[in-house]
Amino acid sequence: xxxxxxxxxGIACLCLIFADLEVISLDPWFxxxxxxxxxxxxxxxxxxxxxxxxxxxxxxxxxxxxLAFIGGIVGAFFYKVTIVRYLCSSVRSIHEIFWSFLFLxxxxxxxxxxxxxxxxxNTGIFAKGLAEIYQEADRKPYDALPKKIGKTSAFFYxxxxxxxxxxxxxxxxxxxxxxxxxxxxxxxxxxxxxxxLETFFREGMYTEASALLIAFYxxxxxxxFWLREKMVPLYLVCAWGIVxxxxxxxxxxxxxxxTYEIIPWPMRKQGFVDGTNSLTFEIGNTIxxxxxxxxxxxxxxxxxxMVLTQISFVLAGLATMVLMVTVTKHxxxxxxxKPGTLLLIVLRTTPEYILxxxxxxxxxxxxxxxxxxxxxxxxxIVAFLTVKSIDQIPLPMDRSKGIINCYFYEVIPRIYGVFLxxxxxxxxxxxxxxxxxxxxGIYTLGFYVDSAISDDKMDKVIIIIAVMALLNIGIxxxxxxxxxxxxxxxxxxxxxx
Amino acid sequence: xxxKQSVVTLxxxxxxxxxTRGPVLKDISLSIQxxxxxxxxxxxxxxxTTLLKRLFKExxxxxxxxxxxxxxxxxxxxxxNIYMGRLDxxxxxxxxxxxxxxxxxxxxxxxxxxxxxxxxxxxxxxxxQVSGGQKQRTAIARxxxxxxxxxxxxxxxxxxxxxxxxxxxxxLTDSSLTLVASMHNVSFALKYFSRIIGLKExxxxxxxxxxxxxxxxxxxxxNQ
Numbered sequence: 001x002x003x004x005x006x007x008x009x010g011i012a013c014l015c016l017i018f019a020d021l022e023v024i025s026l027d028p029w030f031x032x033x034x035x036x037x038x039x040x041x042x043x044x045x046x047x048x049x050x051x052x053x054x055x056x057x058x059x060x061x062x063x064x065x066x067l068a069f070i071g072g073i074v075g076a077f078f079y080k081v082t083i084v085r086y087l088c089s090s091v092r093s094i095h096e097i098f099w100s101f102l103f104l105x106x107x108x109x110x111x112x113x114x115x116x117x118x119x120x121x122n123t124g125i126f127a128k129g130l131a132e133i134y135q136e137a138d139r140k141p142y143d144a145l146p147k148k149i150g151k152t153s154a155f156f157y158x159x160x161x162x163x164x165x166x167x168x169x170x171x172x173x174x175x176x177x178x179x180x181x182x183x184x185x186x187x188x189x190x191x192x193x194x195x196x197l198e199t200f201f202r203e204g205m206y207t208e209a210s211a212l213l214i215a216f217y218x219x220x221x222x223x224x225f226w227l228r229e230k231m232v233p234l235y236l237v238c239a240w241g242i243v244x245x246x247x248x249x250x251x252x253x254x255x256x257x258x259t260y261e262i263i264p265w266p267m268r269k270q271g272f273v274d275g276t277n278s279l280t281f282e283i284g285n286t287i288x289x290x291x292x293x294x295x296x297x298x299x300x301x302x303x304x305x306m307v308l309t310q311i312s313f314v315l316a317g318l319a320t321m322v323l324m325v326t327v328t329k330h331x332x333x334x335x336x337x338k339p340g341t342l343l344l345i346v347l348r349t350t351p352e353y354i355l356x357x358x359x360x361x362x363x364x365x366x367x368x369x370x371x372x373x374x375x376x377x378x379x380x381i382v383a384f385l386t387v388k389s390i391d392q393i394p395l396p397m398d399r400s401k402g403i404i405n406c407y408f409y410e411v412i413p414r415i416y417g418v419f420l421x422x423x424x425x426x427x428x429x430x431x432x433x434x435x436x437x438x439x440x441g442i443y444t445l446g447f448y449v450d451s452a453i454s455d456d457k458m459d460k461v462i463i464i465i466a467v468m469a470l471l472n473i474g475i476x477x478x479x480x481x482x483x484x485x486x487x488x489x490x491x492x493x494x495x496x497x
Numbered sequence: 498x499x500x501k502q503s504v505v506t507l508x509x510x511x512x513x514x515x516x517t518r519g520p521v522l523k524d525i526s527l528s529i530q531x532x533x534x535x536x537x538x539x540x541x542x543x544x545x546t547t548l549l550k551r552l553f554k555e556x557x558x559x560x561x562x563x564x565x566x567x568x569x570x571x572x573x574x575x576x577x578n579i580y581m582g583r584l585d586x587x588x589x590x591x592x593x594x595x596x597x598x599x600x601x602x603x604x605x606x607x608x609x610x611x612x613x614x615x616x617x618x619x620x621x622x623x624x625x626q627v628s629g630g631q632k633q634r635t636a637i638a639r640x641x642x643x644x645x646x647x648x649x650x651x652x653x654x655x656x657x658x659x660x661x662x663x664x665x666x667x668x669l670t671d672s673s674l675t676l677v678a679s680m681h682n683v684s685f686a687l688k689y690f691s692r693i694i695g696l697k698e699x700x701x702x703x704x705x706x707x708x709x710x711x712x713x714x715x716x717x718x719x720n721q
């Protein structure tokens with residue numbers, strides 16, 4: 001584990017050489033002061049005006065995740081089939097925003113686009129999640145059934161009840177994620193809260209922005225009160241009822257998209273020039289076109305995405321270490337970790353994209369805001385996951401009185417494996433987010449997708465998004481391998497003891 | 498009872514822990530003198546650990562504790578675990594550097610102790626890769642490295658073989674150290690300790706110099 005740590009710190013240091021770390025803003029402290037003031041005096045009156053955007057945020061999340069849940073069940077049933085697994089991991093590897101970019105030309109800028117984006121991305125996640133829950137289910141009740149019972153009955157009697165609580169827990173968590181994605185989708189023009197947040201932050205209207213963000217935190221914090229199992233069917237009927245009135249669909253657009261817009265430009269060029277829109281098969285030119293995209297856009301995009309990811313990855317680990325001290329019951333018993341816990345919840349609940357957007361207002365467009373957003377958000381998540389293990393350590397009564405002594409000698413060595421595994425679990429997500437931050441003006445893969453969208457070059461968009469998906473799948477499998485190695489070091493420990 | 502030589506004194510104490518249903522000790526009065534070697538004996542679950550922890554609470558800043566479960570950090574080396582005995586003596590900065598690159602001076606100081614306990618060869622092995630007896634010796638070394646002249650030890654030789662156990666008890670009782678240890682091994686208690694406190698049914702059953710203890714008393718201590 002020491003080697004893994006040093007290796008990744010080394011890579012991050014190397015990446016620093018290539019990172020654009022300029023503070024462009026003239027006076028970051030002034031802007032921080034204004035944002036802080038905004039949060040002290042949130043203007044809640046604005047919420048009444050923006051109520052539809054809050055409702056839309058919830059509706060998108062409900063419709064998107066319900067579709068994803070159904071898709072996920074189907075996927076989970078066939079998860080043993082290799083091609084299904086690949087399909088799931090590729091839809092999972094593309095961020096909701098990029099999915100919405102892909103659906104935009106198909107269905108237009110409307111709720112359908114947002115819902116489909118959430119649905120497709122989460123279908124991959126649900127399929128994997130549900131399949132894993134099923135695999136790890138306790139088989140004893142199932143094996144204990146009389147042999148004559150049919151498989152279907154057995155499944156409903158001895159599998160579903162066993163795994164139901166976990167499915168519920170997972171679905172609830174994914175719904176919370178869908179709410180965050182739904183909010184972020186507003187930044188590209190869909191009618192969720194992100195749409196207004198974008199305006200408020202761009203115009204420096206921080207009292208309005210803070211009111212909307214606080215409303216969003218309350219919405220998520222109160223999930224356990226209003227997201228009751230019995231109420232879900234009612235919510236779903238309402239959500240789908242409202243959405244169905246806005247549903248748009250154009251077969252013509254879809255056919256045009258698949259048979260024309262995504263065909264490589266060299267094949268369309270001749271037809272475009274002579275006005276017939278016919279296709280010609282220019283193999284040589286198409287290869288040259290592809291080579292240009294791969295070498296001039298995808299390669300630098302991958303490079304910058306990884307530079308951003310690797311720096312943020314190590315800093316997220318550092319942030320985790322700091323955040324954990326403030327929330328563990330060992331070191332903050334009197335305060336019950338309250339101030340730290342609040343910070344943790346805010347950092348965890350605010351989507352990275354919104355954090356990055358806020359940081360850009362402060363520091364100007366460079367890698368700094370992206371690094372801050374990625375490391376703080378993911379640091380908070382890893383801290384949240386790891387601190388449970390810390391709280392379970394029985395610290396001896398004769399431990400050192402110094403908090404730092406105790407933290408580095410008694411706590412960190414004991415939970416380092418869990419911490420690293422949790423951090424690596426976020427690696428692939430961080431790559432996905434790094435790529436996404438390109439649309440904020442950093443030269444990661446998302447930047448090239450965004451410019452291709454502006455130029456209306458869907459053929460190029462498809463290629464770069466495919467590259468993005470491959471990068472993500474690659475990192476995901478690498479991360480799994482590292483986590484397995486960390487775990488195996490743990491089992492050697494157990495055997496020796 | 499309250500002369501200068503007393504290290505710790507309890508008078509008519511009732512000892513229990515609010516959050517556990519552990520044993521409760523009643524009417525406990527005892528005084529430990531400087532340089533004494535006291536063994537606490539009695540049937541399992543009678544409250545030997547409870548009594549030791551209560552004593553430690555009184556004198557935590559001038560005594561070291563050897564835990565029955567060792568309380569070692571398994572992921573760190575034997576050296577680091579022993580070094581932890583003196584974390585509060587060094588600056589935090591010194592401690593953090595030592596975590597990544599042990600200081601020669603500290604290694605030298607730790608080795609002086611580990612040589613007496615025959616664990617110098619495993620000084621830089623991770624604790625989860627050494628045997629139970631070696632772990633226990635590490636825990637004892639940590640208490641010795643702490644430098645206090647009083648050690649409270651909970652079954653300090655329970656995992657160590659007979660020969661080494663006797664060596665360690667000789668080392669612990671052969672010095673000016675004040676030692677209070679719970680001992681399930683009565684023959685060790687009689688051989689190495691000057692005074693024995695017998696606990697039975699939540700009370701002190703006897704508290705006598707070794708020479709005054711009879712076989713009859715010992716039998717009564719362990720029999721219902």
